[in-house]
Amino acid sequence: MRPILGALRGLGRGVPLFGALLVLPAVVLMFLHAGGLYRAYTSDLDAIPLRAEHDRLQLLDLVDERFRQFLASEEQRPYYQYASTYSPDASFYDDLVLLSSPILEDPVPSPLQAWFYMDAIQGSDARRFELIVNENGDLGDHDKQPDFEIALFDMLGLMDSSMLPELSSGGRGVDVLRVPMVTAAVHADRARHEDCLRTCLPLMRAREVSVAVSRFQLMLFRDSAGHLRLAAVREVRPAEVRGDISTGIPLAVPKGGRCLEALAEGFHDYQGFLIDPSWVFQRLAEEHAPLVLESDARLVSGLDARQPAGEGELKRALDLVTLLDIQESRDLVWFRNQQAILTDTTAPLARFRASILRFGAVVLMMVLSLSTGLVLLLGNVRQKLAQARRTENFVAAVTHELRTPLASIRLHGEMLADGIASTPEARSEYYQRILGETERLSLLVENVLQKASLDSETASSAPGDLTEMIELMGPQLEEHGAHYNTGESEAALELDLARDLPPVLLQWDALSGILRNLVGNARKYGGGTPVTVRTRRAKDRVLLEVLDRGPGVAAGEERRIFEAFYRTGDEATRERPGTGLGLHLVQLHAAALGAEASYRPREGGGSAFVVAFPPVA
DSSP: OHHHHHHHHHHHHHHHHHHHHHHHHHHHHHHHHHHHHHHHHHHHHHTHHHHHHHHHHHHHHHHHHHHHHHHHHHHTSOGGGSSSEEOOOGGGOSSOOOEEOGGGTSOOOTTEEEEEEEEOOTTOTTOOEEEEOOTTSTTOSTTTHHHHHHHHHHHHHHHHTTSSHHHHTTTTOEEEEEEEHHHHHHHHHTTOOHHHHHHTHHHHTTOEEEEEEEOOEEEEEEOTTSOEEEEEEEEEEESSOOHHHHHTSOTTSOTTOOTTHHHHHOOOEEEEEEEOHHIIIIIHHHHHHHHHOOTTEEEEETHHHHSOOOTTEEEEEEOHHHHTTEEEOTTOOOOSOOEEEEEETTHHHHHHHHHHHHHHHHHHHHHHHHHHHHHHHHHHHHHHHHHHHHHHHHHHHHHHHHHHHHHHHHHHHHHHHTTOOOSHHHHHHHHHHHHHHHHHHHHHHHHHHHHHHHHHOOOOOEEEOHHHHHHHTHHHHHHTTGGGOOSSOOOOEEEEEOSSOOOEEEOHHHHHHHHHHHHHHHHHHSTTOOEEEEEEEETTEEEEEEEEOSOOOOTTOTTGGGSTTOOSSOTTTOOSOOOSOHHHHHHHHHHHTTOEEEEEEOTTSSEEEEEEEOOOO
């Protein structure tokens, strides 16, 4: 037994070490993970400027690609279709054919507002410009046309004043096209002299001319009406002057109708289209921003883009004028940076705090789990140690309980054998002592056997009258525990039994075990005072009470006295015999009958042990 107790005590001393070995790796892992979270936070914070610049460049690439696609679709349109009418190659026709230009009928791209062409030769009496509005366009209503004409007139003035030198110099690159002569002549003449062109058709048939067409240049200006205008403009002029054309004009052509003079002497046109500025400087980037920007970045336009970045924000402006190579008029009062990307620099901190909170929750759960485990482990160890101590006390008590009656029996038996008890009265006394000690041994053995049987079996009970069964046990109870009486003080047994109690579950051996142990305890510790066995009804319970006037139970031990092998005080110095099983057996018997055993101090001093039975319905 002592090696077992030593092992348990050793385990108790090792619990702190076991806890440290369990907690230390968890603490190390927590610190490592926390360090990883912090390094991720600082890395994320340092990467914000690079990511913001990457987002800006990626968005600009998407905007540039989309705009170039739109511009390329118009650059592929033949220059001679920038008119109300045009003529195809006359080689396949016997007569002059004039067709309506596709730009009057084709679907209009949403950012395109109107097409135009204008005469670029200064001082020419025939100088003119024409606005071509497709009725299918969103902005092609007649109410908008006068504003567009004002824009074209103002743009022509800007060109004349050389406010856009790069455009007038044709520095954007030039394509030289071979065009059927009749097509070039109709476009150069604007189909004003249809009879002349029809007369000169034989001269032009199967002949070609070279026409130089520049690439589109973007112009940004504000017209006299105060509207911001964005125009794509290109130049068209002959690549070579064909003087032989004018000399070959038939004499039948009337004066003033010489339709080939513009082609022979050279023409210079501007042609292009007006683009919606809000599409270029606002909607185009807004359409592509969701493809590039993450949740901590946003695109702002207008006044918000021109304001300084707020606290906790990083600003990256989008300069679309430079990106798209747009030429601005020198007198334009306009802010280039109409759009910007604002990146939230506090997002990494918010993510870091959220990660720390989640990590803290995990740490808290881990701490609670480890703490709960350690507490349960400590409780289990303490319980095992307490059980071992109770078992040790039980062994000591059983040893004492066995040794004392056996020694007494042997002593009185030897005295009888040696004839020391010579009188009948002395021999009768010795016989009574031997019988009392034998009863004490029998009770000890019976309690141990009942403990083993009640731990594994349940009593088979049946409804019955509690008072009636106690009355039947009365003679046995009178004798039970009598060996604790001394000659001077005998604990009398008093029965206070109520009548007409409702039936409860009863079993003879179980009730007998309850009463014998409670009455025996009362006589053992009652100091010779009367012991009362009482039955009564209290609310919804039938109570069996055993009352005495002994010293009672110390505070704090009211529940522990029902534990197996538990006895108060030190076993080596305890005056009263016992094994610590009596009250535990009372509790087991009561539970087998569906009842509950408890203790309370008795009014006026002493103990009151109560067994509460639920009535049987």
